[in-house]
Amino acid sequence: MxxxxxxxxxxxxxxxxxxxxxxxxxxxxxxxxxxxxxxxxxxxxxxxxxxxxxxxxxxxxxxxxxxxxxxxxxxxxxxxxxxxxxxxxxxxxxxxxxxxxxxxxxxxxxxxxxxxxxxxxxxxxxxxxGEPFFIDASTAEGDMIGSCEAMHALFRRIRKVAVSDAPVFVSGESGTGKELTAAAIHARSPRRNAPFVAINCGAIPPHLLQSELFGYERGAFTGANQRKVGRVETANGGTLFLDEIGDLPFESQASLLRFLQGNTIDRLGGTGSINVDVRIISATHVNMEAAIEDGRFRADLYHRLCVLRIDEPPLRARDKDIELLALHTLDRYRKDASRRLYGFSPDAITAMHRYDWPGNVRELINRVRRAIVMSEGRTITADDLELSDFVAITPVTLAQARETAERQAIELALLRHRGRPGDAARELSVSRATLYRMLTAYGMREVDDGESRD
Incomplete structure (x- = not known):
């Protein structure tokens, strides 16, 4: 057998x-x-x-x-x-x-x-x-993860623009992952095997921007002891990511526009132009339309940069992804814990969904990493995340909710009709006797005694 x-x-x-x-x-x-x-x-x-x-x-x-x-x-x-x-x-x-x-x-x-x-x-x-966190390929694009419709739409957009060589402009709040989007576009593009070079335009002083972007020859200025290849030339054949382009000083914008118009650069101290082949992706948290209107950003440069546009969704619009991202962060950094952690407590999950996340994904990662280190229990709590204010709410029964809504409707009707119960009752589609009973029940009996009752 x-x-x-x-x-x-x-x-x-x-x-x-x-x-x-x-x-x-x-x-x-x-x-x-x-x-x-x-x-x-x-x-x-x-x-x-x-x-x-x-x-x-x-x-x-x-x-x-x-x-x-x-x-x-x-x-x-x-x-x-x-x-x-x-x-x-x-x-x-x-x-x-x-x-x-x-x-x-x-x-x-x-x-x-x-x-x-x-x-x-x-x-x-x-x-x-509680096996290690696993990212389903359908919920990921490069290093980004998300299962909500907003992220699926973003992933579809990334795949579409990746096959083109046109400039891409990524707009979104700070901390939403704009550089990850740029990297994902590069990874899916025909240029994927060439360099991806990122530049924080807001972090380079105006007097150094020319040399950082375009490089210089030996002897171009005091201290230039050898030739330096600029960041643009380093990205030749690949992708140049101009992060925080909205913070680029106005006086530096003309140099960048000249490069975009001719695809050539001039090293400081050089004698000739150098052809450069790069795909431009730029990103910012700045409202560019307002910046152009205020004279802080050149309209012609913006239109050169924004041929294809991607809008990065904020974390508060990605409710389904909040717990997913928190678990992913916990799995990635759990080795920093002083004890074994078994995930997030119910109050932590509740608080994360109620919080607005002004710092977006970057803030979530920072809060979870801090909680991993500071937690003293077996699970991460709302207090560990410093979100305890977003947990406690007073339980409300259906009867309490109904009473609150009825009180508000009666108060507004009486206000609109200058305290006349008859007119208020007609607006509320109840009899005057019913309205009087509700006023008495809710302790709101302050109406004109001269009104006759039904």
């Missing part, structure tokens, strides 16, 4: 003195047990990132002087650790902290083999529920 063998599960057994009866108990339940005797062996075995249960025998492998090395081992996110410890060990503050911060559970020795195996099985199951 043919039988199907059960799927073998993996467990890391970190001990210098393995128990034969415990091994037999694991094997009897189809666990594949791997025994390791040092932190180094464990870390080497887990470098592939595979998920596994872990059993650490603190009575045989832990020494207080190796606490830092031991902590780094237990912090590996792909293992669900269970600790075995003697009762006396758990009185030690260092041991207690390691167990509390990095283990799913612990067993005080002596304990039954069956209970130990059950506990490891539970930890293994829990770690499989």
């Amino acid at each position: 043919h039988t199907t063998k059960a799927i073998t599960r993996r467990v890391i057994y970190f001990t210098r003195d393995p128990s034969p009866t415990l091994l037999a108990q694991f094997q009897g339940r189809d666990w594949d047990v791997e025994i390791f005797r040092s932190v180094r062996e464990v870390r080497q075995a887990l470098q592939d990132g595979s998920l596994t249960g872990g059993l650490v025998d603190l009575t045989s492998v832990f020494e207080p002087k190796q606490a830092a090395e031991f902590e780094a081992c237990l912090a590996m996110p792909n293992v669900g650790w269970v600790a075995m410890a003697a009762a006396a060990q758990l009185d030690d503050p260092t041991t207690r902290r390691l167990v509390r911060d990095y283990c799913f559970d612990y067993v005080t020795l002596p304990g039954t083999d069956a209970r130990i195996v059950d506990t490891v099985g539970h930890a293994s199951g829990m770690i499989s529920l």
